Amino acid sequence: MAQSPEFALIQRHFARLGAARRDVTLGVGDDCALLTPPPGQQLAVSMDLLLAGRHFPHDTPAHAVGHKALAVNLSDLAAMGAEPAWVTLGLSLPEVDDHWLEGFAKGFAALAEQHEVALVGGDTVRGPLAISVQVHGFVELGAALRRDRARPGDALYVSGWPGEAAAALPHRLRGERGGAGSALTHCSARLDYPTPRVGLGHALRGVASAAIDLSDGLHGDLGHILEQSHCGATLELEALPLSTQLIALTGSVEAARTTLLRGGDDYELLFCVPPRNEEEVHWLAERLRLPLHRIGTLEPQSGLRLRGADGQIHSAEGGSFDHFSH
Amino acid sequence: MAQSPEFALIQRHFARLGAARRDVTLGVGDDCALLTPPPGQQLAVSMDLLLAGRHFPHDTPAHAVGHKALAVNLSDLAAMGAEPAWVTLGLSLPEVDDHWLEGFAKGFAALAEQHEVALVGGDTVRGPLAISVQVHGFVELGAALRRDRARPGDALYVSGWPGEAAAALPHRLRGERGGAGSALTHCSARLDYPTPRVGLGHALRGVASAAIDLSDGLHGDLGHILEQSHCGATLELEALPLSTQLIALTGSVEAARTTLLRGGDDYELLFCVPPRNEEEVHWLAERLRLPLHRIGTLEPQSGLRLRGADGQIHSAEGGSFDHFSH
Numbered sequence: 239m240a241q242s243p244e245f246a247l248i249q250r251h252f253a254r255l256g257a258a259r260r261d262v263t264l265g266v267g268d269d270c271a272l273l274t275p276p277p278g279q280q281l282a283v284s285m286d287l288l289l290a291g292r293h294f295p296h297d298t299p300a301h302a303v304g305h306k307a308l309a310v311n312l313s314d315l316a317a318m319g320a321e322p323a324w325v326t327l328g329l330s331l332p333e334v335d336d337h338w339l340e341g342f343a344k345g346f347a348a349l350a351e352q353h354e355v356a357l358v359g360g361d362t363v364r365g366p367l368a369i370s371v372q373v374h375g376f377v378e379l380g381a382a383l384r385r386d387r388a389r390p391g392d393a394l395y396v397s398g399w400p401g402e403a404a405a406a407l408p409h410r411l412r413g414e415r416g417g418a419g420s421a422l423t424h425c426s427a428r429l430d431y432p433t434p435r436v437g438l439g440h441a442l443r444g445v446a447s448a449a450i451d452l453s454d455g456l457h458g459d460l461g462h463i464l465e466q467s468h469c470g471a472t473l474e475l476e477a478l479p480l481s482t483q484l485i486a487l488t489g490s491v492e493a494a495r496t497t498l499l500r501g502g503d504d505y506e507l508l509f510c511v512p513p514r515n516e517e518e519v520h521w522l523a524e525r526l527r528l529p530l531h532r533i534g535t536l537e538p539q540s541g542l543r544l545r546g547a548d549g550q551i552h553s554a555e556g557g558s559f560d561h562f563s564h
Numbered sequence: 565m566a567q568s569p570e571f572a573l574i575q576r577h578f579a580r581l582g583a584a585r586r587d588v589t590l591g592v593g594d595d596c597a598l599l600t601p602p603p604g605q606q607l608a609v610s611m612d613l614l615l616a617g618r619h620f621p622h623d624t625p626a627h628a629v630g631h632k633a634l635a636v637n638l639s640d641l642a643a644m645g646a647e648p649a650w651v652t653l654g655l656s657l658p659e660v661d662d663h664w665l666e667g668f669a670k671g672f673a674a675l676a677e678q679h680e681v682a683l684v685g686g687d688t689v690r691g692p693l694a695i696s697v698q699v700h701g702f703v704e705l706g707a708a709l710r711r712d713r714a715r716p717g718d719a720l721y722v723s724g725w726p727g728e729a730a731a732a733l734p735h736r737l738r739g740e741r742g743g744a745g746s747a748l749t750h751c752s753a754r755l756d757y758p759t760p761r762v763g764l765g766h767a768l769r770g771v772a773s774a775a776i777d778l779s780d781g782l783h784g785d786l787g788h789i790l791e792q793s794h795c796g797a798t799l800e801l802e803a804l805p806l807s808t809q810l811i812a813l814t815g816s817v818e819a820a821r822t823t824l825l826r827g828g829d830d831y832e833l834l835f836c837v838p839p840r841n842e843e844e845v846h847w848l849a850e851r852l853r854l855p856l857h858r859i860g861t862l863e864p865q866s867g868l869r870l871r872g873a874d875g876q877i878h879s880a881e882g883g884s885f886d887h888f889s890h
Contacts, residue, residue, distance in 0.1 A: 263606060267792070268711050269643035269776060270608040272703070275601040280589060282596035283684060285698065287654035289691040317595035328613035328654075328696045358609060365615040370654045370696035372611065377598070385594050450595060466593070 251343040252327065255357040256350030259323065262358055271358035273324055273374075280379055284314035285372035294430070295410040300338045302430035303369070304345030309432045310453065311373040312353060313505040316439030317451040319383040320375030322353045327360040328370035353436055381443045388448035388467035388510035394460070394534040395519060397438055397506045399481040400452050403429040404501020405488050421486035432505040437526055442509055445518050449509035455502045460542060463510065472543040473534040475552065510536060577669040578653065581683040582676030585649065588684055597684035599650055599700075606705055610640035611698035620756070621736045626664045628756035629695070630671030635758045636779065637699040638679060639831040642765030643777040645709040646701030648679045653686040654696035679762055707769045714774035714793035714836035720786070720860040721845060723764055723832045725807040726778050729755040730827020731814050747812035758831040763852055768835055771844050775835035783825045785834055786868060793836075798869040799860040801878065836862055 253266055264272040275281055288307050290296055298306075308325065315322050327346070331339075350357065355373070406425035409416075416422025435451070442449060448467055450459045464470055480494045488494045511519055516532075523530040544552040579592055590598035601607055614633050616622055624632075634651065641648050653672070657665075676683065681699070732751035735742075742748025761777070768775060774793055776785045790796055806820045814820045837845055842858075849856040870878040 264708070264710065269640040270610040270646060270701070270708075272644070272708055273607040273609060274705075275607055277603055281599040281601055281607075283599060283650070283652060283700075284596040285652045285654055285685055285687055285696070287656055287687045287689050287694075287696060289656060289689055292689060292691060314595040318598070320596060324609070326609060326611045326698060328611055330613055330615060330694060359611055361611055361613045363613050363615055363618060365618060365694065366692045368613075368656060368691065368694050370611070370613060372652060372698050374609075375596070379600075382590070382596075382598055384590065 251339045252357055252360060255343060255347045256325070257354040257356050259354070259356040261323065262356050265356065265358045266360060271324070271326070273358060276376055278379065279376040280382065282315055282318045282320035282375045282377050282382065283372065284311055285370065286310050286314070288369045288371070290367040295407070297410070297413065298430055300341030301345035304342035305349050305431050307369045307371045308346050308349045308355070309434045310505060311371045312349070312434035312436055313432070313451040313453070315373055315375040316434050316436045317383065317449050317507060318375070318377060319381060319439045319443040319449070320377040321440060322355045322373060322375045322436060324358045324374040325350065325355050326358060326372045329360065329362045330365035330368040331362065332364070332367055377443070383439065383442060383446055383449035383509070385448055385450055385463050386466040388463050388469060388536055389512065390469050390536050390538040392447050392510040392512050392536045393516055393532050394471055394473070394508070394510055394536060395530050395532055396452070396456065396479065396508050397435055397528055397530055398504070399479055399484065399529070400456060400504040400506045401484045401494060401498030401501055402481060403432065403503040404455070405484050405497050407501070407503070409487070421483040424483045425487050429503060432503065434505055435507045435528070438507055438522070438528060441522050441526065442507070445515045445522070446509040446511050449507055452504040452506045452508055453502055455500050456508060457499045457542070459508055463508070464540070464542065470537045470540040470542065471534050472537060472545050475544050476547045477531065477533045479529065479531040479533070577665045578683055578686060581669060581673045582651070583680040583682050585680070585682040587649065588682050591682065591684045592686060597650070597652070599684060602702055604705065605702040606708065608641055608644045608646035608701045608703050608708065609698065610637055611696065612636050612640070614695045614697070616693040621733070623736070623739065624756055626667030627671035630668035631675050631757050633695045633697045634672050634675045634681070635760045636831060637697045638675070638760035638762055639758070639777040639779070641699055641701040642760050642762045643709060643775050643833060644701070644703060645707060645765045645769040645775070646703040647766060648681045648699060648701045648762060650684045650700040651676065651681050652684060652698045655686070655688045656691035656694040657688065658690070658693055703769070709765065709768060709772055709775035709835070711774055711776055711789050712792040714789050714795060714862055715838065716795050716862050716864040718773050718836040718838050718862045719842055719858050720797055720799070720834070720836055720862060721856050721858055722778070722782065722805065722834050723761055723854055723856055724830070725805055725810065725855070726782060726830040726832045727810045727820060727824030727827055728807060729758065729829040730781070731810050731823050733827070733829070735813070747809040750809045751813050755829060758829065760831055761833045761854070764833055764848070764854060767848050767852065768833070771841045771848070772835040772837050775833055778830040778832045778834055779828050781826050781828045782834060783868070784828070789834070789836065790866070790868065796863045796866040796868065797860050798863060798871050801870050802873045803857065803859045805855065805857040805859070
């Protein structure tokens with residue numbers, strides 16, 4: 239737990255941040271937080287470490303950094319179908335910048351309140367800008383959406399319009415800013431303010447057989463499901479959802495597809511649905527007002543295949559986004 | 565959760581690290597860990613962020629870094645009287661150094677196994693060396709040792725021989741290494757391999773009124789208890805436990821006292837005991853084979869006073885260790 243001056247700093251910006259919850263007996267300010275998990279539920283826990291220049295461009299506004307640091311973790315809970323509850327925050331800051339901290343705390347708090355998440359602990363130290371966030375959520379015993387339960391014959395779905403965040407990244411790294419209403423401005427907002435699909439994840443319990451969130455790109459993240467579920471898949475190239483902004487920013491349908499397959503940072507959900515539950519997915523898309531695209535099918539044969547409009551199988555080359563490459 | 569190459573790296577060194585626990589349904593490898601808290605207990609959660617050069621000297625062996633990263637967090641659980649269970653680990657590494665990772669994982673694992681802690685999740689990224697650790701433990705409802713429950717009249721105790729870690733730090737920062745059996749070698753081991761007082765913390769439930777672990781130094785950490793319990797204290801200067809190694813390394817009794825009061829990083833427990841429970845403390849010290857020193861008394865009058873052998877009250881100046889000063 240944070241101490242003395244850092245502690246005062248945390249207290250000012252982060253005390254009572256987020257939702258007030260009855261299951262928090264003791265929050266920030268002692269050696270540990272004291273929490274009361276609901277009886278009969280499992281605890282879902284995820285942690286992410288975010289570095290400036292690696293997980294978000296250096297010029298990202300503090301408010302967006304605060305939002306994104308929590309969003310990527312809520313997205314992990316969403317991918318398990320868990321209901322968010324508590325979060326802890328570790329901050330390494332090059333300096334005690336009150337203005338930056340205020341923006342960060344506001345971005346973090348707005349999303350926390352939206353999902354009724356309480357900040358229950360943290361630590362702040364001086365160092366290179368780095369953010370460590372850990373979330374805790376609840377899910378009924380046996381109801382979690384795991385990566386290893388997909389089966390051949392299941393349909394493969396993806397939510398929203400993946401690829402837009404990755405399309406914005408190279409422009410942002412060159413310091414470009416889009417004009418009002420431009421494709422770059424639209425895609426930039428998706429990079430800075432990803433929407434964790436918490437409601438969708440929750441609704442998919444009992445409907446989907448497996449799920450994962452798109453942090454490394456569709457190709458790489460689908461690979462995790464296929465590997466852990468011991469099956470393969472064929473993606474329908476024509477069914478990949480390409481937004482007009484994605485095509486505009488990447489310059490062509492071909493480039494848009496590559497960006498969608500290889501690019502990360504979207505935090506949409508990729509999920510598998512047994513045929514008997516597919517009708518439920520159509521209904522869910524309407525209820526959540528969120529496009530859910532059927533993009534392929536799981537098969538017994540291992541490996542990933544891409545099928546074009548001509549029925550031909552194309553290569554499935556292309557790696558995922560890699561935080562250790564450059 | 566970690567993905568692709570980092571994921572492979574984590575898997576190799578960190579999969580199934582620490583104890584195997586029946587309450588871990590799903591550990592490292594999915595979007596979240598799935599855990600089953602024991603019914604009727606509270607969850608105690610603490611997180612710490614450790615940076616090279618700030619929380620441990622740059623020349624600290626990887627094995628010691630792994631030990632210390634977990635130890636400082638277990639120490640927070642100890643200070644609450646909680647029983648350790650699960651841990652998550654975030655690692656920012658300048659390079660994928662297999663040798664360093666192996667040493668780190670071994671140091672971390674040895675302590676985790678000793679306390680039956682399972683590693684359930686993590687994230688690894690490339691960046692400046694930084695370590696984020698979060699521990700989860702259990703404590704019966706209402707039994708946790710909080711900072712805000714000390715009362716005037718309680719006796720003040722400290723475990724072990726605090727000050728030794730802080731005495732070693734300036735020497736280590738100058739690159740000095742002690743010879744075999746030297747005071748520096750002894751104190752260096754206390755800096756690199758602090759012992760979290762988990763057994764003591766557990767035994768103090770129902771005995772101590774309040775507790776804190778010494779991370780910022782006795783003066784600063786006692787200040788947290790006094791502030792949150794709304795009382796003051798008088799420390800008996802002659803009662804402060806000065807080890808022969810501490811006196812040898814600092815050069816005088818006076819310097820040893822200052823180091824003990826101001827220096828941090830000891831992770832001994834400072835705790836308050838109502839008079840009716842003091843006999844129990846003597847018994848505990850024998851059972852745990854751990855010296856527990858009575859160093860002062862809590863009083864209604866706010867502030868901290870130091871009383872010398874002459875009965876005179878000395879100034880209580882001297883701040884705590886501050887991760888933001890330098």
